[in-house]
Each structure stands twice: as structure tokens, then as C-alpha cells.
Amino acid sequence: MITLRQLRYLAAVSETRHFGQAATLCHVTQPALSMQIQELEQDLGLQLVERRRNSIALTADGEEVVRRASSILASVSDLQDYARRKRPALTGLLRLGIIPSIAPYLLPKALPELHKHFPELELRLRETQTKSLVDELVRGDLDLIVIALPVDHPELETLRVFEDRFFVAQQACSATRAKKRMSVADLSSQRLLLLEEGHCLRDQVLSVCARSASTLDTTFGASSLSTVMHLVANGYGITLLPEMAAETEANDARIHLVPFCDPEPTRTIGLAWRKSSARRADAEALSQILSGIRATP
Amino acid sequence: MITLRQLRYLAAVSETRHFGQAATLCHVTQPALSMQIQELEQDLGLQLVERRRNSIALTADGEEVVRRASSILASVSDLQDYARRKRPALTGLLRLGIIPSIAPYLLPKALPELHKHFPELELRLRETQTKSLVDELVRGDLDLIVIALPVDHPELETLRVFEDRFFVAQQACSATRAKKRMSVADLSSQRLLLLEEGHCLRDQVLSVCARSASTLDTTFGASSLSTVMHLVANGYGITLLPEMAAETEANDARIHLVPFCDPEPTRTIGLAWRKSSARRADAEALSQILSGIRATP
DNA sequence: TAAAAATACTCCATAGGTATTTTAT
């Protein structure tokens, strides 16, 4: 008996023209996928794939079956979308991605709130950098991601949730304590400590400070904000700290946070999802929760 | 993850409005079907069925999901039909029904021939009376049936294969041996031995003899032609024997077969399949085999 | 109360994983 799984695997083979890659795409091993394709061929009584040395080819029948399979899979996907739109937001499974410079500060407050207001929600969390999150979102491995905007991708829709102000974080010494507010110009002489490459926060901070990577006097890149702040506390340099991280990361007496002069630089925290995924209602409900947390620190 | 099985079970529930009957329709037990329906509701996050005392109702969402499910299942069915049309006839699985008054005479010759010419064919045989065969064919539990025509059903297509002549079978005594050929009128005084109710052969013989069941001088009905012929051999009466059964059933020296005068009465052996099932090529190929056997007795 | 669906459990088929072999260039 023919199964949707077989059709999904065949569609992946059609996309990649390679059993191994198709298997990866489907999150299974190559033999598992091979077996399902063979079984589909057996069930239909048709050869669908020509196995060749490098890369494979679909037979004419294979192409036609792929066309029909895609249409069936699309209908199934539509059915799932219909169901998702019909049920209340934030119920059932939600695969949520979130970047490392947000997760540890927002989640401890957000998770209890979510559980309180949406007990039916089954969250599956993934924490990694923006680039991976976007890839996985577009691939359909995630449903919704919490990131710093903008993200620009034709298949994605986004929702702005709130602005997260930057503070200057420096060692609490007498020389600097005087200033109530600082401007970007005040930072130019300082050594700027940053996260390692790949973190969007690194790029945002560089952008705020109007510096390019090449003008940095250090190539050091930490893998967590916590590390950066320890360095700041010990006088190795300064950094910009997002407001949401202040409570957690700046409770060391040796750290001194100074706000910027108006207009204060910020990063925009937002949500993104596939346009085709019927997740807008979920995004809006999640946005409510997240702004609520923001409003009551 | 949503499966075609779940959609099939849901469609059955929609048809029957009853879990038990739906389960029967799907050839599974009620708990098995219940579990799948529950899982589908869980996956979609929607209640699809309202469980009530006698019979159940679909929710509004349920109706919509059924509509979409039916469309998906139809597409899958179309895909299977496409595959069947594309591959050579009589390859893969064929669920073949055949009536008891044909099976024992045709199959011993037909099966070796089929295996010889169509080694890829995987036959699943079912022997029962015409009524059941037609029901199972229409229900989709069989692919093709071998019966006596006509069968008249709007969803079925038929193919005539060959005419099977009737012989008069009587005890080999001197009184009757004289005649080379007989007419229906010659039978009127004889006790007619028949198969039990439900066998189409019984009705055909009655029809040939222009008798109605009410005019029979016996209500006896045998469950197999073999029994009838033993009775004939022992002088309990006469019967009409189809030519294809002659070789097997009339090799008793006490049996005497006499052909009819022209035009000889016959039964029409034929095939039937669902119009929608893309089995015409299979039927034609099988017809070839069956007529071939007929031609070389 | 009785009919029907849900639950509990057990078993088995099958999907998937790891390790290895076969195949084709």
C-alpha cells in the first residue's frame, strides 16, 4: 500500500537527484530512503529512478509520478494549514527557533507565561544563530523564529515585537562614571569586545558603533555574552549590551551601564515564519506574550 | 505525522457514521480504527467527530477535512491508476474473483498458462457466488471477476470471453442413448437436478429449460456440480452440464452427455471490472489466455 | 440497560539505524 512517506521521499529524490542528500533532507539515513523508494516502485509496478554513477535520473514515469506526488503532498499540506487556522493560536506542536542573544533572557520569563496562557502548546525549542534558523525555517524544519530584524527572504513574513535598547557596558571606574548618557563618539577610543563571527549581535553592535570589522583593534570574539561581560568587568574593554540582557549579565558591581543619548540605538526583536505556513496567528499571540514580558520587567 | 491510512479511516467513518461499520469497511477492528481517528484529531488539533449514543456526527471541521481527505485519496487512486496503465498487463497484484461453476474447470489449465506468459503476475484468488463477487468488486476488494454474463451494474464494465455450451447429462441407459441431439422439449418429463439457490448456473439451467423454480418436482439443491453429477450417474434425474465441466465431471461410464439441437443453449463466460479501475488491459490479456485454453481442450 | 466507542495489553510488521557489500565509472 502506497504511503505519504514514500511520496515525500520521492519528492526529495526528485529535488536532489541524489539518494544520500534526499535522505538528509528527510532526516533519515540513505538505506531507509532507498528502501521506501524501492517499495514505491514495487507498489506502482514502475521503475521511477535510473540509478547511475554520479547522480541519478528520474524515468519519464518517475517524473509524472513526482508531479502527482507533489500535488498530493501539497493538498496534505493545505489540509494541515486549514486545521491550523481553524484551531486556536498556540495549541499543539510549535517548533520555535530563537537566537542565543535572546534565548537566555527572554525564555525564563516567557516559558512560564506561555504555559499559563496556552497550556495546550507543545513547544520544541531550537537555539542557534540567525542564518541557521532562517535556513531551517525555510526548509520547514521550524515553524517560527525569534530573531533580530530585519530578515529579508521572499518566502518569509515577519512581525516586529519590540525595540531592545543598547547600553554601553564598561568597567565601573571613576573616570567614566561621570557621564549620565553617552554618544557613539565617546566609544571611539575604547577597545570594543564582541561576540564571535556569525552572531547577529556582533554585526549590530559594529553597525551602531559605525566601525567595520577591519578597524577593530582586536580579533577576539566570544561565544557568549556572558564571557564578553566578564571581560568587561575585568577591564579588558567595553561592549554594547542589549537591555533585555542587562538584568542577567550586568549584576556584577564592577560593571557600569550607561544609556545612549537620544536617539538611542536599538535592535528590533521580531518573529518570522513562512508565508505559506499559516502561522500568523501563532506569531501574533507569541508577540503579545513577549511584549507583555517586556512591559513588566 | 498525518497518514493516508488515517484519511481512509476517516472517509469510512464519514460514509457509515459508525465506527464499527467503518472498521469493517476498512477490514480492521473498531479499536484500530478508533485509535487512528483519535490520532488524526490529535495531529490536526481539531475535533472531527462528535461521539454520540446511536450513530455519530461529523463536526463542521470534520466535514471539511473529509472533503479534503476524499480529494487526496482520489488523487492517490489516480496515481495508482496511472501506474497501472503504464505498466504491462497482468503484472503485479491482481485480486481475481471466480464463480464455483467455472473455477475448478478453468483454473487448473489457466494458472500454469498465466504463470508461463505473465511470471510477474501475483494472483490472489477468491471463489464464491456471483452476487458476492460483484459486491466485493464494486467495493474495491477485488480487481477482476470471472463470471457468467450478463451482469448489469452501472459501475462495472464487462468483456465477453467465450460461449460455454450446455449438454444434457443423463444416466447412460438404453432408453435414451438413441438420440444424437436433444431439444428442450425432450427434458420436460425428466426430474431436473440443480445446484442450490444462489448459484447462477442453477438460474441459467432453469432459464434454458424454460421452467420456473415453482414447477420443479424437487427442491433439492446440491452445493457442487460434482454432487449433482453423482446423482445423475445413479439415476436420480438429469441435469445440464456446461461443456467446460464435461471433461472433469462426466468421466463416469454411467453418465451420458447429449448435445442440444441448434441453436445450442450456452452460458456466456466473461470478465467484469470497475470502470474506474484501469483494469481493461488486464481483462483483455486474461481473456486471451482463457479463450486460448478453450480453443485447445 | 444496551449499544458503541474508548482503553489496556499483547503481538507482530515494518520503518529506521549501523555495518557492509555491490555496482558502475
Added chain:
DNA sequence: ATAAAATACCTATGGAGTATTTTTA
């Protein structure tokens, strides 16, 4: 020789069966 798919084998998930309980008109 090597990349890629097929095969062998084992494990675990889950679908289905039987027996039973729960539910609701």
C-alpha cells in the same frame, strides 16, 4: 579506486488484534 546505492541484520516504534471498561441515550 571511489562514490553511491543496495543489502544484511538488528532494534524499536506503532498498528492491529482480543478482552475489557467506560460512556451515554
